[in-house]
Amino acid sequence: MHSEPHIEEGTTAGEHLYSIGEIARLTGVSQGLLRLWEREGLISPQRTPGGHRYYSFDDLARLRQITHLRRVEGLNTAAIRRELGSAEKTIASETTENELNLGLRLRALRIEQSLSLAEIAERTGLSISFLSAVERGQSSISLGNLFKLADAYGTTVPGLSSEHRGKHNSNMLHPEDRPRFVANHGLVVIEDLITRSGALEAQRIEIQPGGGSEEPYAHPGEEFIYIIAGQLEFWINGNDHYNLQTGDSLYFFSTQLHHWRNTSDSPATVLWINVPIVDISGSNERHIARQRAHEIC
DSSP: OOOOOOOOBOSSTTOBOEEHHHHHHHHTOOHHHHHHHHHTTSOOOEEOTTSOEEEOHHHHHHHHHHHHHHHTSOOOHHHHHHHHOOOSOOHHHHHHHHHHHHHHHHHHHHHHTTOOHHHHHHHHOOOHHHHHHHHTTSSOOOHHHHHHHHHHTTSOSGGGOTTTTTTOOOSOOOGGGOOEEEEGGGTEEEEESOOSSBSOEEEEEEEOTTOBOSSOBOOSSEEEEEEEESOEEEEETTTEEEEEOTTOEEEEETTSOEEEEOOSSSOEEEEEEEEOEEEOTTSOOEEEOOOBOTTOO
Protein backbone atom coordinates (compact mmCIF):
# COMPACT_ATOMS: atom_id res chain seq x y z
CA MET A 1 0.00 0.00 0.00
CA HIS A 2 1.46 3.35 -1.04
CA SER A 3 1.84 6.03 1.62
CA GLU A 4 0.24 9.39 1.00
CA PRO A 5 2.76 12.22 0.66
CA HIS A 6 2.54 15.27 2.89
CA ILE A 7 2.59 18.21 0.51
CA GLU A 8 3.82 21.52 1.84
CA GLU A 9 4.15 23.73 -1.20
CA GLY A 10 3.05 23.85 -4.79
CA THR A 11 4.11 25.99 -7.67
CA THR A 12 2.98 29.15 -5.89
CA ALA A 13 5.58 30.28 -3.36
CA GLY A 14 4.39 29.99 0.23
CA GLU A 15 1.00 28.43 -0.63
CA HIS A 16 0.14 25.52 1.65
CA LEU A 17 -1.24 22.51 -0.21
CA TYR A 18 -3.23 19.70 1.38
CA SER A 19 -3.31 15.99 0.62
CA ILE A 20 -6.67 14.26 0.21
CA GLY A 21 -6.29 12.73 3.67
CA GLU A 22 -5.74 16.14 5.25
CA ILE A 23 -8.71 17.59 3.37
CA ALA A 24 -10.92 14.70 4.50
CA ARG A 25 -10.00 15.37 8.13
CA LEU A 26 -10.48 19.14 7.85
CA THR A 27 -13.88 18.91 6.18
CA GLY A 28 -15.25 15.74 7.78
CA VAL A 29 -15.90 14.30 4.32
CA SER A 30 -14.74 10.83 3.27
CA GLN A 31 -12.06 10.47 0.61
CA GLY A 32 -14.51 8.52 -1.55
CA LEU A 33 -17.01 11.37 -1.48
CA LEU A 34 -14.25 13.87 -2.30
CA ARG A 35 -13.38 11.81 -5.39
CA LEU A 36 -17.06 11.66 -6.37
CA TRP A 37 -17.41 15.45 -6.05
CA GLU A 38 -14.36 15.81 -8.26
CA ARG A 39 -15.92 13.59 -10.92
CA GLU A 40 -19.15 15.59 -10.73
CA GLY A 41 -17.29 18.84 -11.32
CA LEU A 42 -17.74 20.36 -7.86
CA ILE A 43 -14.05 20.48 -7.03
CA SER A 44 -10.88 20.39 -9.09
CA PRO A 45 -7.70 19.37 -7.24
CA GLN A 46 -4.32 19.37 -8.93
CA ARG A 47 -2.04 16.34 -9.24
CA THR A 48 1.57 15.60 -8.40
CA PRO A 49 3.73 13.90 -11.09
CA GLY A 50 3.05 10.65 -9.21
CA GLY A 51 -0.71 11.11 -9.54
CA HIS A 52 -1.56 12.16 -5.97
CA ARG A 53 -4.25 14.81 -5.49
CA TYR A 54 -3.43 18.04 -3.72
CA TYR A 55 -5.73 20.89 -2.70
CA SER A 56 -5.15 24.61 -2.22
CA PHE A 57 -6.57 26.84 0.54
CA ASP A 58 -9.20 28.03 -1.98
CA ASP A 59 -10.15 24.40 -2.63
CA LEU A 60 -10.55 23.88 1.12
CA ALA A 61 -12.79 26.93 1.39
CA ARG A 62 -14.91 25.74 -1.54
CA LEU A 63 -15.22 22.26 -0.02
CA ARG A 64 -16.44 23.75 3.24
CA GLN A 65 -19.10 25.65 1.28
CA ILE A 66 -20.11 22.45 -0.52
CA THR A 67 -20.31 20.56 2.77
CA HIS A 68 -22.48 23.28 4.32
CA LEU A 69 -24.85 23.36 1.34
CA ARG A 70 -25.16 19.58 1.38
CA ARG A 71 -25.54 19.00 5.12
CA VAL A 72 -27.28 22.16 6.32
CA GLU A 73 -29.20 23.35 3.26
CA GLY A 74 -29.89 19.82 2.01
CA LEU A 75 -28.92 20.61 -1.59
CA ASN A 76 -28.06 17.87 -4.07
CA THR A 77 -25.10 17.94 -6.47
CA ALA A 78 -26.96 19.72 -9.28
CA ALA A 79 -28.25 22.40 -6.91
CA ILE A 80 -24.79 22.93 -5.40
CA ARG A 81 -23.32 23.30 -8.88
CA ARG A 82 -25.93 25.92 -9.74
CA GLU A 83 -25.16 27.72 -6.48
CA LEU A 84 -21.36 27.73 -6.74
CA GLY A 85 -20.71 27.02 -10.41
CA SER A 86 -18.59 24.16 -11.74
CA ALA A 87 -14.93 23.81 -10.79
CA GLU A 88 -12.50 25.09 -13.39
CA LYS A 89 -10.85 21.76 -14.19
CA THR A 90 -12.10 20.23 -17.43
CA ILE A 91 -11.96 16.72 -18.81
CA ALA A 92 -9.20 17.95 -21.11
CA SER A 93 -6.88 18.55 -18.15
CA GLU A 94 -7.42 14.96 -17.02
CA THR A 95 -6.56 13.86 -20.54
CA THR A 96 -3.26 15.74 -20.29
CA GLU A 97 -2.46 14.02 -16.99
CA ASN A 98 -3.14 10.61 -18.54
CA GLU A 99 -0.93 11.36 -21.52
CA LEU A 100 1.94 12.63 -19.36
CA ASN A 101 1.99 9.50 -17.21
CA LEU A 102 1.10 6.91 -19.84
CA GLY A 103 4.58 6.42 -21.28
CA LEU A 104 6.07 5.95 -17.83
CA ARG A 105 3.37 3.43 -16.88
CA LEU A 106 3.80 1.43 -20.09
CA ARG A 107 7.53 1.21 -19.58
CA ALA A 108 7.05 0.19 -15.92
CA LEU A 109 4.58 -2.53 -16.92
CA ARG A 110 6.96 -3.90 -19.54
CA ILE A 111 9.87 -4.02 -17.10
CA GLU A 112 7.71 -5.59 -14.34
CA GLN A 113 6.72 -8.37 -16.73
CA SER A 114 10.31 -8.79 -18.03
CA LEU A 115 9.24 -8.10 -21.60
CA SER A 116 11.27 -6.53 -24.37
CA LEU A 117 9.98 -3.98 -26.85
CA ALA A 118 10.34 -6.65 -29.52
CA GLU A 119 8.02 -8.99 -27.61
CA ILE A 120 5.39 -6.27 -27.16
CA ALA A 121 5.72 -5.38 -30.83
CA GLU A 122 5.05 -9.00 -31.75
CA ARG A 123 1.98 -9.17 -29.49
CA THR A 124 0.43 -5.95 -30.75
CA GLY A 125 1.62 -5.62 -34.35
CA LEU A 126 3.04 -2.18 -33.53
CA SER A 127 6.61 -1.26 -34.47
CA ILE A 128 9.44 -1.21 -31.94
CA SER A 129 10.31 2.38 -32.82
CA PHE A 130 6.71 3.51 -32.26
CA LEU A 131 6.45 1.71 -28.91
CA SER A 132 9.73 3.23 -27.79
CA ALA A 133 8.55 6.72 -28.76
CA VAL A 134 5.29 6.26 -26.81
CA GLU A 135 7.18 5.13 -23.70
CA ARG A 136 9.44 8.20 -23.93
CA GLY A 137 6.43 10.50 -24.35
CA GLN A 138 7.54 11.49 -27.84
CA SER A 139 4.51 10.09 -29.65
CA SER A 140 0.78 10.01 -28.95
CA ILE A 141 -1.19 6.79 -29.32
CA SER A 142 -4.69 6.14 -30.62
CA LEU A 143 -7.31 4.53 -28.43
CA GLY A 144 -7.43 1.49 -30.71
CA ASN A 145 -3.69 0.90 -30.23
CA LEU A 146 -4.06 1.53 -26.51
CA PHE A 147 -6.56 -1.33 -26.35
CA LYS A 148 -3.95 -3.54 -28.04
CA LEU A 149 -1.31 -2.59 -25.47
CA ALA A 150 -3.64 -3.10 -22.51
CA ASP A 151 -4.47 -6.56 -23.80
CA ALA A 152 -0.78 -7.35 -24.32
CA TYR A 153 -0.08 -6.49 -20.67
CA GLY A 154 -3.08 -8.44 -19.38
CA THR A 155 -5.04 -5.46 -18.11
CA THR A 156 -7.64 -2.91 -19.22
CA VAL A 157 -7.08 0.63 -20.45
CA PRO A 158 -8.07 2.15 -17.06
CA GLY A 159 -5.82 -0.47 -15.48
CA LEU A 160 -2.87 1.34 -17.04
CA SER A 161 -3.48 4.25 -14.67
CA SER A 162 -0.95 4.40 -11.84
CA GLU A 163 -3.53 5.85 -9.44
CA HIS A 164 -5.84 2.86 -9.43
CA ARG A 165 -3.57 -0.13 -9.89
CA GLY A 166 -4.00 -2.65 -7.09
CA LYS A 167 -6.24 -0.36 -5.00
CA HIS A 168 -9.55 -2.17 -5.32
CA ASN A 169 -10.13 -5.88 -4.90
CA SER A 170 -13.79 -6.13 -3.97
CA ASN A 171 -16.88 -7.77 -5.39
CA MET A 172 -18.70 -4.43 -5.11
CA LEU A 173 -17.42 -1.18 -6.58
CA HIS A 174 -18.79 2.28 -5.77
CA PRO A 175 -18.98 4.78 -8.67
CA GLU A 176 -16.30 7.00 -7.13
CA ASP A 177 -13.89 4.03 -6.94
CA ARG A 178 -14.07 3.00 -10.59
CA PRO A 179 -10.66 3.08 -12.30
CA ARG A 180 -11.01 5.36 -15.30
CA PHE A 181 -9.08 6.61 -18.27
CA VAL A 182 -9.79 9.71 -20.35
CA ALA A 183 -8.75 9.32 -23.97
CA ASN A 184 -9.26 10.67 -27.48
CA HIS A 185 -8.58 14.27 -26.34
CA GLY A 186 -11.29 14.05 -23.69
CA LEU A 187 -13.96 12.60 -25.99
CA VAL A 188 -13.91 9.09 -24.50
CA VAL A 189 -14.07 8.19 -20.79
CA ILE A 190 -13.58 4.50 -19.92
CA GLU A 191 -14.46 3.18 -16.47
CA ASP A 192 -13.78 -0.34 -15.22
CA LEU A 193 -16.75 -1.97 -13.48
CA ILE A 194 -14.73 -5.00 -12.33
CA THR A 195 -11.34 -4.72 -10.65
CA ARG A 196 -10.79 -8.22 -9.29
CA SER A 197 -8.47 -10.53 -11.22
CA GLY A 198 -10.33 -12.78 -13.62
CA ALA A 199 -11.36 -13.30 -17.22
CA LEU A 200 -14.53 -11.17 -17.32
CA GLU A 201 -14.10 -7.50 -18.18
CA ALA A 202 -16.92 -4.96 -17.89
CA GLN A 203 -16.72 -1.26 -18.61
CA ARG A 204 -18.90 1.81 -18.77
CA ILE A 205 -17.78 4.01 -21.64
CA GLU A 206 -18.96 7.56 -22.28
CA ILE A 207 -18.36 8.79 -25.83
CA GLN A 208 -18.80 12.44 -26.73
CA PRO A 209 -19.80 13.48 -30.26
CA GLY A 210 -16.83 12.85 -32.56
CA GLY A 211 -15.19 10.41 -30.14
CA GLY A 212 -14.23 6.89 -31.12
CA SER A 213 -11.58 4.20 -31.28
CA GLU A 214 -9.82 6.14 -34.09
CA GLU A 215 -8.77 2.94 -35.87
CA PRO A 216 -9.65 -0.78 -36.04
CA TYR A 217 -8.31 -3.19 -33.45
CA ALA A 218 -8.75 -6.86 -32.51
CA HIS A 219 -7.93 -9.10 -29.56
CA PRO A 220 -8.82 -12.58 -28.23
CA GLY A 221 -12.29 -13.20 -26.87
CA GLU A 222 -15.97 -12.44 -27.31
CA GLU A 223 -17.59 -9.05 -26.87
CA PHE A 224 -21.01 -7.71 -25.96
CA ILE A 225 -22.10 -4.08 -25.87
CA TYR A 226 -25.37 -2.47 -24.80
CA ILE A 227 -26.27 1.15 -25.57
CA ILE A 228 -27.49 2.74 -22.35
CA ALA A 229 -28.03 6.15 -23.96
CA GLY A 230 -27.31 7.87 -27.26
CA GLN A 231 -26.13 6.16 -30.42
CA LEU A 232 -22.94 4.63 -31.78
CA GLU A 233 -21.71 3.71 -35.25
CA PHE A 234 -19.93 0.32 -35.24
CA TRP A 235 -17.93 -1.45 -37.94
CA ILE A 236 -16.74 -5.09 -37.95
CA ASN A 237 -14.16 -6.33 -40.45
CA GLY A 238 -14.62 -3.12 -42.41
CA ASN A 239 -17.82 -4.38 -44.03
CA ASP A 240 -20.49 -4.99 -41.42
CA HIS A 241 -21.86 -1.64 -40.29
CA TYR A 242 -24.28 -1.04 -37.42
CA ASN A 243 -26.00 2.15 -36.31
CA LEU A 244 -26.71 1.31 -32.68
CA GLN A 245 -29.41 3.25 -30.85
CA THR A 246 -30.47 3.43 -27.19
CA GLY A 247 -31.48 -0.06 -26.05
CA ASP A 248 -29.65 -1.86 -28.88
CA SER A 249 -27.08 -4.57 -28.18
CA LEU A 250 -24.35 -6.14 -30.28
CA TYR A 251 -22.37 -9.38 -29.91
CA PHE A 252 -19.29 -10.36 -31.91
CA PHE A 253 -15.97 -12.20 -31.77
CA SER A 254 -13.28 -9.80 -30.60
CA THR A 255 -10.79 -11.40 -33.00
CA GLN A 256 -12.57 -9.56 -35.82
CA LEU A 257 -11.22 -6.10 -36.58
CA HIS A 258 -13.67 -3.57 -35.15
CA HIS A 259 -13.89 0.15 -34.64
CA TRP A 260 -16.53 2.61 -33.52
CA ARG A 261 -17.43 6.28 -33.44
CA ASN A 262 -20.13 8.57 -32.09
CA THR A 263 -21.27 10.45 -35.19
CA SER A 264 -24.31 12.00 -33.51
CA ASP A 265 -24.72 15.35 -31.78
CA SER A 266 -25.27 13.83 -28.32
CA PRO A 267 -23.09 11.83 -25.90
CA ALA A 268 -23.39 8.05 -25.87
CA THR A 269 -23.11 5.80 -22.80
CA VAL A 270 -22.28 2.15 -23.40
CA LEU A 271 -22.04 -0.96 -21.21
CA TRP A 272 -19.13 -2.94 -22.69
CA ILE A 273 -18.40 -6.55 -21.71
CA ASN A 274 -15.49 -8.63 -22.95
CA VAL A 275 -14.56 -12.22 -22.12
CA PRO A 276 -11.08 -13.12 -23.39
CA ILE A 277 -11.87 -16.67 -24.48
CA VAL A 278 -11.27 -18.40 -27.77
CA ASP A 279 -12.89 -21.27 -29.63
CA ILE A 280 -10.24 -23.58 -31.07
CA SER A 281 -10.37 -26.22 -33.80
CA GLY A 282 -14.04 -25.60 -34.50
CA SER A 283 -14.91 -27.80 -31.51
CA ASN A 284 -17.13 -25.21 -29.82
CA GLU A 285 -14.96 -25.61 -26.72
CA ARG A 286 -14.39 -22.31 -24.94
CA HIS A 287 -10.93 -21.69 -23.53
CA ILE A 288 -9.76 -18.76 -21.44
CA ALA A 289 -7.19 -16.84 -23.46
CA ARG A 290 -5.88 -14.95 -20.43
CA GLN A 291 -6.90 -13.67 -17.05
CA ARG A 292 -6.80 -9.99 -16.27
CA ALA A 293 -3.68 -9.23 -14.22
CA HIS A 294 -5.12 -6.11 -12.64
CA GLU A 295 -3.12 -6.17 -9.42
CA ILE A 296 0.23 -5.47 -11.05
CA CYS A 297 1.79 -2.71 -8.95
